[in-house]
Amino acid sequence: MSPFELPTREEKAGYVHRQFERIARRYDLTNDVISLFMHRLWKRRAVDMLAAKSDGSYLDVCCGTGDLALTIARRLCPQASVTGLDFSANMLAVAQDRQRRAQAESRLLCPINWRQGDAQALPFADDTFDGAIISFGLRNLTDLSAGLKEMARVVRPGGKVVNLDLGRPSLPLFSPVFAVYFQQVVPLIGALLQGDRQSYTYLPRSLATYPPPSTLTAMFQEAGLADVRWLSLALGSVALHRGTVV
Numbered sequence: 001m002s003p004f005e006l007p008t009r010e011e012k013a014g015y016v017h018r019q020f021e022r023i024a025r026r027y028d029l030t031n032d033v034i035s036l037f038m039h040r041l042w043k044r045r046a047v048d049m050l051a052a053k054s055d056g057s058y059l060d061v062c063c064g065t066g067d068l069a070l071t072i073a074r075r076l077c078p079q080a081s082v083t084g085l086d087f088s089a090n091m092l093a094v095a096q097d098r099q100r101r102a103q104a105e106s107r108l109l110c111p112i113n114w115r116q117g118d119a120q121a122l123p124f125a126d127d128t129f130d131g132a133i134i135s136f137g138l139r140n141l142t143d144l145s146a147g148l149k150e151m152a153r154v155v156r157p158g159g160k161v162v163n164l165d166l167g168r169p170s171l172p173l174f175s176p177v178f179a180v181y182f183q184q185v186v187p188l189i190g191a192l193l194q195g196d197r198q199s200y201t202y203l204p205r206s207l208a209t210y211p212p213p214s215t216l217t218a219m220f221q222e223a224g225l226a227d228v229r230w231l232s233l234a235l236g237s238v239a240l241h242r243g244t245v246v
């Protein structure tokens with residue numbers, strides 16, 4: 001495959017897995033730089049949408065290095081329980097290091113279970129969690145609908161399913177600037193910080209196969225989620241969806 005070709009459906013899971021295994025160590029730094037630290041604010045907003053109870057149990061799907069799981073664990077300490085699931089062992093290793101460091105610095109966290117597994121076939125029984133959340137993960141799945149249905153399946157009725165991912169900026173002045181930044185500058189940042197231009201070329205290109213917010217709303221509904229709402233963040237470049245399990 002040439003460096004700038006999107007993987008086929010058959011290749012996608014292996015391609016994405018190899019990519020995150022490669023970039024895990026400097027993933028957080030690169031995220032901060034690419035988003036100008038704004039991903040931290042978006043993720044806090046996403047956790048707000050979970051409407052978490054202090055004694056609930058929550059699942060962070062495609063948790064990566066654990067930003068959402070750690071945020072929930074900090075907020076809901078000490079009673080809640082949090083599970084972070086990802087298929088990349090290297091991303092999970094960084095998440096565990098971050099948890100250990102937070103605990104060593106006496107930053108209080110509720111218990112976190114890290115699980116290696118596939119977001120499209122979650123290794124949990126029906127109705128296990130009070131809510132499930134995913135950020136910048138859904139776009140990477142081979143079967144987005146299967147991922148949404150799995151989150152809806154493992155959450156108890158009344159619980160929320162929240163997704164934070166790329167949107168579609170449409171403001172006349174902003175959208176061309178965003179396109180240049182995302183398609184030209186982001187791969188350069190990836191090359192500079194990660195020595196991996198290919199992964200950060202895949203990032204903007206992965207938007208080509210990811211549905212716009214209105215289509216994603218319909219997919220939430222098809223997954224059996226009710227009361228589906230979405231918010232546009234960062235001038236439309238990011239979208240935050242939430243649905244309720246019935």
Ligand SMILES: C[S@@+](CC[C@H](N)C(=O)[O-])C[C@H]1O[C@@H](n2cnc3c(N)ncnc32)[C@H](O)[C@@H]1O
Pocket residue numbers: 013016017020061062063064065066067068085086087088091117118119120134135136137140141142
């Ligand atoms: C862009 S990262 C997002 C990480 C984290 N949620 C964040 O917002 O920083 C996408 C993550 O999804 C994981 N991933 C992709 N496909 C997956 C799958 N089928 N099952 C589990 N994890 C998957 C990758 O390993 C990676 O850690």
